[in-house]
Amino acid sequence: MHHKNPWGIQLLFLVIIITQLSISESFGREINLNLTEEEILWIEEHPVVRLGPDPYFPPIESFDEYGSYIGMAADYIEVIENIIPIQFEIVKLPNWEKVLEQFRSRKIDMLGAAAENDSRSEYMLFTQPFIQYQTVIVVKKGDTNKLTLDDLEGKKVGVASGYITHDYLKLHYPGYDLYPVDSIQKGIELVSFGEVDVFVGFITTIIYAIEEGGYSNLSLAGKTDLNSPLAFGVRRDWPELQSILNKALAVITDEQKKSIHDNWVHIESERLISNRKFQIYALFIITGIVLVISFILIWNQSLKKKVLMKTSELQNELKQREAAEKSLKISENKYRSLVDNFPGIVYRSQLDKEMTLIYISNYIFNISGLTPSDFIERNIDVFKSIIHPDDRISVEETIDNSLFLKEPFEIIYRINHSDGSIRWVQERGQPIYSNTGELVFIDGFILDITDLRSVEEQLIQTQKMETVGTLAGGIAHDFNNILGGITSTVSLMEYTIEKKQTIEPEKLQEYIAILKQSGIRATGVVKNLLYLSRKHEMSLSTVNLNNVIKDVIKVCQYSFDKSIRLEPHYTAAPANVFADSLQLEQVILNLCVNAEHAMTIMKKDQQKWGGTLSIEIEFIENIQDFVLNIPDDQHMQFWCIKVKDEGIGISPDEKNEIFNPFYTTKEHGFGVGLGLSMSYNIIKSLKGYIELKSTPWEGTVFSVFLPFKDESKKREIQSDHSILRKGIGRVLIVEDERILGIAAEEMLQTCGYEVTLVINGIEALEYLKNHAEETDLVFLDMLMPEMSGKEIMMILKETYPDLKVLLTSGYRQDSRVLEVIDLGVKEFLQKPYTLKSLSEAVDRVINQA
The missing domain is CATH 3.30.450.20 (PAS domain)
Structure with a gap:
């Protein structure tokens, strides 16, 4: 029901009366539209009507160089705006097909000039025609045969795409070779250049196009039985507007209609008058001066030569154009072949x-x-x-x-x-x-890079197992110490029991504490051993280097020789980089293992084992001060992890080989030379660098540089690219996972939608029985108990065919998901989704035509 505003209706009625009095005065006669109360109410509720003209249909309608709406239809609209209090909002679109598409989806309300046929009548109402024109056939001069539509079989027939002529020929002559073009002007050009044999269109627009284009090699080959009266096209659900426009057209006088027609379709009387004057003058000259005739004949001959020359130039231009198009096509095919291969x-x-x-x-x-x-x-x-x-x-x-x-x-x-x-x-x-x-x-x-990745993962796993083997001695030693604490405590308890002595509560508590602590230590050793040896799939994310160093230190404490002093240095604030945390831990552990070996097993027999192994994190403002051969445009900030030892050092010759695969200076059984090679490749893949400084018999410093992860910049970027798409409408969420359903409900409410949440298909269908008309979208989960997404979708398609559905699931390539999509789902949203991706998907589906 419309809410009627009596004061608004009376005010509008007064405006219409004043408008009609004003129009009556300008027309010189009394104007009475006899609008009904329903029509007046309709105008109050629809003061603005969106009109979509054909942009290339002169002189009927088009746009000038300034983007203004011009033509015969535009002049009629201007007159009608002075008769009825409706503002026509002109919507400029690229071509007629786009105009029809926007009209069908009701993004525009009215067409400036449309011809009626059965297919258009399904979605469009037509006013009384205000323009009547014949449809004709245009050919290149030289073809003297008179043609009808029945004579066009075997010819290449140009038509304006989406026009009534196009629809008519498709329906009644389905075997014809039709060549649709964007505009009548383009069709005339193609006939002139011989790219189509004929063009079928409105006589007025064809003559206008020929005159504007200056085509002198075209002629009319015949008329057709297809008469095309043009009228305003109106949305089918707006019969009131159709009636109002008919009443406005009825009060336009024949004189006004003739004036509009003559303003755009020139009879060119001036040219005829001019020609008559010329004929009289020529007769006078001919009777007096014979030489003038000779001069005219010579001039005609010269003009003929110029025309022939111009025609030859045009033919050469056409050949060059064809050659260029052929060359372009060959080039396009070549590059397409390169890309496809x-x-x-x-x-x-x-x-x-x-x-x-x-x-x-x-x-x-x-x-x-x-x-x-x-x-x-x-x-x-x-x-x-x-x-x-x-x-x-x-x-x-x-x-x-x-x-x-x-x-x-x-x-x-x-x-x-x-x-x-x-x-x-x-x-x-x-x-x-x-x-x-x-x-x-x-x-x-x-x-x-799947195959390459598989090989890399095998190498990394091999190197991990090498690290486990290298650390096995230290781990075994530490584990034996733990077992020693357990076995010695248990033996003391057994001895006391065998002697039938009483264990004091304090002593028993002490024994239990030793066993408990030993168990905790053993659990830590086993956990680290499993951590080192397990397989892992790479996953890049924001990683705090402080946490990486802490995890590495835990492994070293259980496995390194006790003569090694570990000195980690952490930063107060998070040291964030973008990396795979486990791969990064593997790199740092490799460097630490090498450092431990340099201070123990690689020393000479008489040298004392041990020393300090320090790991520190440092922020680097300018990488070029620390790393050689950095590009000049590399100005990124970096975090640096320094692993420093007091071992035997590395000689200058060894520095050049140290990162090569399978290169090692250790004795057999202490490594195969994969650790530093894999570490180098991992850091390189993260756009980082590894540098080393070493003095023989004094120590080595390995510096790992990784790009600084700026979280503040990330937020700035996200705020720039993550603008929520808010909207209005009612959304029904069907989601059996309660947490996901509540989250989606809050997300959509944040975006401005009214939301109803149900947990299964039965509740959804029950809800829609009473609320289908007010529901704009169903956000449907795929996998649910009792009734699957497919079963729900089949019922929705049959019962509510116009209801839009957005499907969600954890995996799009599931065959069940693809089946539901084929049933008519508007769009699919992959889980997990964010507030941004959900808002974008809902906005797209609700606003789809």
């Missing part, structure tokens, strides 16, 4: 709001099992959905940081293949800027 993915992403992928090469199928069409012209979230959930945040942070710093990026992460396997990939990308400095694209490539 490249053993990796090549992509380009547009920096619009959705970060739309506008190109991705065929190799995406090898890595993901999906085709390029699954990604091209789609939101970047589609690609994010195949990234391993544990890696998504690090990928987003890396790209955001690259855009913020305006520099290239490189990252290694995992992709979920549709067959369930996981692929390791290495991506390198770079922001692309326009001449004005505006960020427009991200270009990049992605390599499949």
